[in-house]
Amino acid sequence: MTRSLPDTQRLPRALYRAAQVRALDQAAIEQAGITAEQLMERAGAAAFSVLRARWPQAGAIVVLAGAGNNGGDGYVLARLAHQHRLGVRLLTLGEHDQLSGPALAAARAYRDAGGSIEPFTRLPPDAELIVDAMLGTGLERPLTGLWADAVAQCNAARSPVFALDLPSGLHADSGRVLGIAVEAAVTISFIGLKPGLFTGRGPDYCGEVCFDALRVPALIYASEIPAARRIDWRQQQRLLPRRRRSAHKGDLGFLLVVGGAAGMSGAPRLAGEAALRVGAGRVAIATHPAHAAVLNLGRPELMVHGVAETDALGTRPETTLESGLERVSELALENALARASVVALGPGLGQKTWGQALYQRVLAAAMPLVLDADGLNLLAQAPQRRDDWVLTPHPGEAARLLGCSVAEVEADRLEAVRQLQERYGGVAVLKGAGSLIQGPGPRPRALCSEGNPGMASAGMGDVLTGIIAALLGQGLEPVLAAEVGVCLHAAAGDRAARRGERGLIASDLIAALQPLLGLAERRSCVPRDDDA
Structure with a gap:
């Protein structure tokens, strides 16, 4: 009989670094009177419960046990499997003759129950399930030797792998791979969830x-x-501002998207259309005149202003018909800046003279900003700090902003997003799998746990820029606009990927935005306690 997974599926919001989880473990022992042996028994029992729910038919189980507490959890699981008359083999790695404390007690209990212990040489070919109880959260250097060989064999096996606390070889805090890591089908984490998951x-x-x-x-x-803090759309949608029945477009923000160098009209168009779908009252695009006349043919709700290079630089050519037209477009840009409540700067901007000129012009206007793409690259060339912007770099842009390598950013993404906010002010969004949001003050950084690899395609960042800017224009504080926007973007990606992740394009996300917002609005109509 197939059983559903237990309540361990209901994940908490708080995320803790490995050292913090060890401190919580110790506090439970010293302050709550829970012994280390009891914690290990509970961990092994919880893991066995998930094993039985997820693989009810598994009858040939191989447990790979290290010589620490993670291995001790494996011994408890193996004993319970043996007592339930499941076929189980426990293979050891590390110096098991030096086992001590609760891990030694768990090993003795397993042996006393009739379990056998063998040193690992290779995985048996008939294993139906492999349990990774090798290393847990304490690893800080790349795996080598027999450890690396064991992980490689796990990944090459046809059997699923169940990891206890953390897949061996994965860094608990950063999610980076230390040489090689176990590719688990299921991971159960204990006491505190780790960011690296x-x-x-x-x-x-x-x-x-x-x-x-x-x-x-x-x-x-x-x-x-x-x-x-782990955040997702189901939680964040409650923060969307409610619309008054008497609302008009002037109440909902005037967004100006600045970008789109010659040949790059798609990026500002994606940002602008996403902003409209998220509820911006008005959206204008200041872009290169080479494509200004056609940019909104497929989306007439967008207002488009062509900005020539002379306009961007603020020069005053001699009065001719041509210069008169340039003067008109310059006035249109100035009028748009004067009327806008928020600016999205960077999509398709480029770093040549035209892009640099618009970048400087917008920054001089001292308006609330969402800065992305080449706007971030230009910022890296001449760093400054502001409190009224949201920066949305991917790891490559973050590396340029921090003056380091992409590998260093990915080695500790939590620290990288903290440094971005500290150095540049405002709110920093470090994009990627598990996007991170860091605002000012003591508010803990947020980690969005939604999204999918189908979103690894061109234009996705432009859509996110438009979403966050639209939320800013509708009155959300910058950090909330970033958190809600990132989660809405990820949820739209997941909704659009129902037909498949491969081949997902940015426009698919835009189509998914309004249905998600419609569901959120309908949920908000249900009376809450504070509505009484």
Whole structure:
């Protein structure tokens, strides 16, 4: 009989670094009177419960056990499997003659129950399920030797892998791969969820994530401030501002998108159309005159202003018919800047003279901004700090802004987004798998755990820029606009990917925005306690 997964599927919001989880573990022992042996028994029992629910037919289980507490969890699981008359083999890695504490007690209990222990040489070919209890969260250097060989064999096997606490080889805090890592089908995390499960390469290796707090009292968690908060659209949609029945377009923001160098008209068009779908009252685009006349043919609701290079530079050519037309477009740009409530600067902007001139012109206007793409690259060339902007770099742009390598950004994404906000002010959004949002002040950084690899295609960032800018224009504070916008963007990507991730394009996300917002509005019509 197939059983549903237990309540470990209901994941908490708080994310903790590995050192914090170890501190919580120790606090549970010292302050709550839970012994280390009890925590290990609970971890093994929780893992076995998930195993039975997820693989009810598995009868040939191989447990790879390291010599630490993660291995001890594996011994408990193996004992329970043996007691339930499942076929189980436990293969050891590391110096098991030096086992101590609760791990040694778990190993003895497994052996006393009749379980056998063998050193690992290779995985048996008849394994129906592999349990990774090798290393857990303590790893800081790349795997080598027998450890790397064991991970490689796990990944080459046809059997699914169930990881305890964290796939071996994955860094708990950053989600980077330390040489090689186990590709798990399911991972169960204990006491505190780790950021590396959801960001960096973590989603590639963790599979389905489950959680069990091991009955650690809630009071214990007060001793640690989470490293990040996990957010998603279901939670964030409640923060959308409600529209008054008497609202008009002037109440809902005037967004000016600035970008689109010659040959790059698609980027501002995507940003502008996404902003309209998220509810911006008016959207104008200031773009290169080479394509200004045709940019809105497929979306007439967009206002378009062609800006020649002389206009962007603010020069005054001699009075001719041509210069008169340039003067008209310059006035249109100035009028748009004067009327706009927020500017999205950077989509398709380029870094040549035209793009540099518009960049300087908009920054001089001192308006609330969402800065993306080449706007970020130009910022990296001449850094400055402002409190009224949202920066949305991908790892490559973040590396240029921080003066480091992409590898260094990805090595600790949580630290990278903190440094971005500290150096440049405002709100920083570090895009990628498990996008991170860092605002000013003590508010913990946020991590969006939604989205999919189909979103790795051109134009997705332009759509996000338009979404965040539209939310800013509708009155959300910058950090909330960034958090809600990132989650809405990810949820739209997931909705659009129902027909398949491969071949997903940015326009598909735009089509998914209004249905998601419509559902959110209908949910908001249900009376809440604070409506009484």
